[in-house]
Amino acid sequence: MTGPYPWDPNAGDTGSDPAWLRHMLRQAPIGIAIVDTELRCVWLNDTLERNGGIPREQRLGKRLSDVLPGLPARQLETYMRNVLDTGTPLIDHEYRGRTAADPEHEHAYSTSFFRLEDQTGAVLGVCYLVIDVTDRWNARHRLALLSDAGARIGTTLDVAATAQELADAAVPALADFAAVDLLDTILRGAEPAPGPLRGSVTLRRIGQRSTDGGLAESTSATGETAPIAPGSPAERSLVDGRAVLEPVLDPETVSWLAADPPAAARARDLGMHSLMVIPIRARGITLGVAHFFRRATPDPFEGDDLILAEEFVSRAAVAIDNARRFTREHAAALALQRSLLPHALPKQPAVDVTSHYMPADPRAGVGGDWFDVIPLSGARVALVIGDVAGHGAHAAATMGRLRASVHTLADLDMAPDELLAHLDDLVIRFVDEEDTGYDGVDTTALGASCLYAVYDPVSRQCSMARAGHPPPAVVLPDGDVTFPDLPAGPPLGLGGLPFESAEFDLPAGSLIVLYTDGLVADRDRDIESGLERLRVALADPGRPLDDITKSVLDTVPVHPPEDDVALLVARTRVLDTSRVVTWELPADPAVVAEARNHTNRQLTVWGLDDAAFTTELVISELVTNAIRYARGPIRIRLIRDDTLICEVSDTTSTAPRLRHARTTDEGGRGLFLVAQFTQRWGTRYTQDGKTIWAEQQLSSAPTGAPTGIPGPEGNPANLL
Structure with missing residues (x-):
């Protein structure tokens, strides 16, 4: 030097x-x-x-x-x-x-x-x-790890994904191996009891990671049950709700490890020398337990490591609980929506029909779009489609209320414009009921749209009205696609504005296509371009209905759609004239016998002699009531399909009322007998009076009818 x-x-x-x-x-x-x-x-x-x-x-x-x-x-x-x-x-x-x-x-x-x-x-x-500067460096490092964990844990509302994110965040930054075990009840959507766990529980390994990538430390594959050894840190942690730190895993000194020779041998062979076990708890509920091991890292876990791990687990626990709650509520909302939508479209003679629901977000899956097919009296059918704003259980519940309301109003055989007017009043009532003064007015139902159509296979007439809903598409058998000039009408809930119906004739084999705006409208294209794409997709109406539906859904909306899509496609049928007979009689008591004779002869022609007694009784009672309480003339109509429908029309609007006659009464039993001997009965009003109808279930299918157009599967139908 x-x-x-x-x-x-x-x-x-x-x-x-x-x-x-x-x-x-x-x-x-x-x-x-x-x-x-x-x-x-x-x-x-x-x-x-x-x-x-x-x-x-x-x-x-x-x-x-x-x-x-x-x-x-x-x-x-x-x-x-x-x-x-x-x-x-x-x-x-x-x-x-x-x-x-x-x-x-x-x-x-x-x-x-x-x-x-x-x-x-x-x-x-x-x-x-x-x-x-070890303390300073460690503190800064822990903050960086916490920041990284905050960004990596809880990125999705998925329980399994969040558990795996916890394991990924801990390895290799904190541990050489991490495993996340959750209660099986959590994964099944059940609500666990608050506080630490008592008694036997089942854990399932949902997330795990190792520095060697092979998961040699793990005793359970992801998704399998994870055993809990008696007296182990996992058991203690679940019971008392506290974290357990084992700085040194020495089988000679750690009692629970010495009592489990396979676990001791495994720890010794793999070099696992330090352990932390932390309960996963959120909002007072124990969700599972997280394990952290060190084997390649020579330093044992210390108190600061335990604090850091508890922060990791705490953040993950809140995310897991949020995901669990979301999963439970989403499942409930999805079940609610599915229970409110028709599970199977009802059998009816007027149309062949198919439907499809496409959610904008398959994970959310729950929206307010809905549709329905409602059989009406006189072999008619109502086709309904609607759209409620929003997603989730609230939108689904509102949709269910509207659908139930439409069913009730449809049973009253109202004209489409009259039905929408009543439905508009109901929506206003829904909104008033939700105005509690605390959370403000619920606008889920306000502004909902609906289209209601009634098709009669006897007259081939279709009547429609809409409330703020996109126009239907009508496809004639020759392939001509039109969007009828149907008065738009205001959305539901505005009140004070009228609805108007439009009527038009449809030949057999025509298509009536109802849809929600998610099919034809999006941010980048206007509705006119969507309607043009729909016109192209419907150009070949002779295909099976399922093929038509698939073509529409594949080519018309953007993928994925920006809004939920509901689609209802119906192919019209026309009832053969040989299955419908009509007589017009004067309002004279002497014509009751004549009405019975006409009925008896027609039933013989149709081969329905077994139904003669009941049908004559029904005709007698309905004609007698019409003569007694109404003004003539009286019109009788019989319609035969899978059921036998008897209709008696008159020119008054006085409604009959079913009542139980007293023993001393000389009358009042007619409608009671009709109700007892038929499957269902009712009254519908027309512009010039009313029609009382009764429907009987036939024991055998119709025979002797001319061959009609092919059904959706290519088989001949008994209806034209």
């Missing part, structure tokens, strides 16, 4: 006491050392000697890489050489490593380097100052 230094008594007058300066530097609380131009140590103070664990005599005259191989010494020497060459100091450079003073633990250090020069500017060497 050559060259004078300021603390050397032979260096000349430095303006200060060299002994005092040397004494002060040696007792400084931070490590200080000086290396010469060859990077060999020429001086170090007591703090650096103590922290390095190497005696001063062994460090003097040697490079850092010669005495402290546990540090990144080569890199540090490169920095020293750069400071020597450039004179630019390097401040607060951080690194990690091990020293002889504490070879079992890794420490973090902050070092600053600056060049030493004498009075003439000659370079003497480099002085560096070292501070142990």
